[in-house]
Amino acid sequence: MNLHFSSSYTSENLSTELGITFVDKPFEISYQYAETIANQIALANGQPKIERVYFIGDNPDVAIIGANMYNHLLPQEINLRTSISCYNLLTDSKYLSATSCESILVCTGVYEPNKQKLDCKNPWKLPTTIKLDVFEAVKYIILKESWPWIVNC
Template identity: 80%
Template sequence: MISTQGLIHDENFRPIDAVVLLGEPIQWERSLQVIIDLLLTDGNPSIVPDDSNTKHDHIPIIACNRDLVFKAAADLPRFGHGAFLTCLETLYKNISGNDLKYTAFVGKPFEISYQYAETIANQIALDNGQSKIEKVYFIGDNPDVDIVGANMYNHLLQQTMNSRTSISGYSLLPDSKYLSAKLCESILVCTGVYEPNKQKIDGKNPWKLPTTIKLDVWEAVKYILLMETCPWIINC
């Protein structure tokens, strides 16, 4: 704690057990400084570590949302949480000489996010007397995150179906009986990060290639309905 008398160590200060990052802060420099302090001192900045200490471990750090940029009102994309994490990783590496090791990473493009979405969709379907979902359509505006994540999930579904083994994230969900999809299609829309007139999709990276590209979400929904044998949607 800092006061007019200078730095005061609070003997009752309880060390921080872990760091959880849910989104980019308003004041990056202050947050970066505090997080680095906690990582370098096992959660207790009052105790400065010995420079001779070769210990590489740090307190647990959990993060989500690796989107480097997102689309806003400005002409150019804005820095997202992924940009903040990049700064954090670089600072920690340059200061400590070690790589920052995340205890867990959740959110897109990691499988648990897609499994959770499928679980909720299946619960809604069953509550309304519908059959379980066999095919998932994922709509996103960012090829590097949304489309990569959807394609990875589709690959995971194919592996699971072919090997008849369970998906690794099952144990993290309340009930795996709600995971029934066999296929996941990725639909890229042009109303966000991806702008077809300004950028091209890396054709050499199959993970970034969407199943189809649509102008906006409405066109994506019409495509889904058409694929699900709703021909009347063509006239909408």
């Protein structure tokens, strides 16, 4: 897990106040940040804001849980959203537009379907779909978004 620290100094040398902000999977703020960047890129290229986000990961215990937590957050009123992980969320909703999030588990890293089973008792760890690799995951997204001409090139 990456920990990003932000610090504010109340006095130059006498006392230090250290605030900790977690900015990595599976915290929802990481997924909000990714959506924010995707929307900034879309708008800069004359495209509309996104309605659905897809997160691809190889670890059901981290990336898939995080994406599913984010999907749980999206139906909430944007200014009233509450983090399941109890950490802060982004407060500027200007670039947050998604209404759904899909979690795509790939078999190219931590998760190996021949060696481990998914924990069906924990719905947070269950992906929307499982694909062999990132290429197959991207093809899935393209077809789901009705852009078949891109796949057929």
